[in-house]
Amino acid sequence: MLINLSDVLSEQHKTIEKDVAVDMTVFEAPFGRYEIVSKNLVHIVVEHVKDSELMIRGLTDLVIAVPCDRCLEEVDKAFHFDFAKNVDLNPELVDTQKEFDEKNYIDGYNLDVDKLLYNEILIGWPMKVLCSENCKGICSICGQNLNKGTCDCEDTGLDPRMSVIQDVFKNFKEV
Template sequence: MLINLSDVLSEQHKTVEETVPLNLESMDLKSGSYPIVSKEPVHVVVSHVKDKELQIKAESKVCVIIPCDRCLEDVKQEIVLDFTKHVDLNIPDADLPEGLDESNFIDGYHLDVDKLLFNEILIGWPTKVLCREDCKGICNVCGQNLNLGTCNCEDTGLDPRMSVVRDLFKNFKEV
């Protein structure tokens, strides 16, 4: 969705305040495609600071399905977006001083809301997603989801230096 910034960048410097729908259907990243199952309209306020400097405030909420990092079950992850950007259209993104944000989501007199929110969703992307706190993961031999049941595979992930201790327990089960 594009928002026209002509009013903000003109001589009157009118503030633009709009609530627009988010058109993103999924987050397509190198690691995979993650569907967006629910999203709220985006409330955007663009105001003039000075010259070609703008302040952009946006609020929204999205719910993305991300696989659990341990068992790969789908998890609904809610990402709340509430941010303020300070951009200067006279300065290229490569030469930005501290305190200014990139403006790659503004093309001419149009603000690309989907591109703006895509970047912010990436910033808010969780580093670790678990279906539950005590998730047991999957068996690294057969792939069984250990939350749903156990498997009969021998655990080969044990430290080989502990094989003597493991053999003691196998030979003397009453110990």
């Protein structure tokens, strides 16, 4: 969804306040493709600060289906976004860009809400997603989800550097 910023940048500097629908149905990133299960409207407020500087605020909630890092079962991960972006639309101010946020979601006088939300999802993406804290994962041999049942595979998960100690225990089982 695009929002025209010309009213904010005109001489009257009208503040834009809108509830905008999210067009994204899938979050596609270099690390995977994830379905957006539910989404709310994005409440966007764009205010003029000075010259070509804008303050963009947004508020929304999303739920994305993400696989558990241990067992690969789908987990509905809730994201809450409440952000404020300070951007300068003047391309000549390269020195002061450090104090401003990246603005790849602004093209000319249009604000792309989906690109802005995409960036926020990337920033807020969790390092690890688990279906539960005590998730057992999957068997490394047969792929059985160990949360749903056990398998008959031999446990070869021991560190190969410990094989000498394992041999000692095999030789002296009666001890």
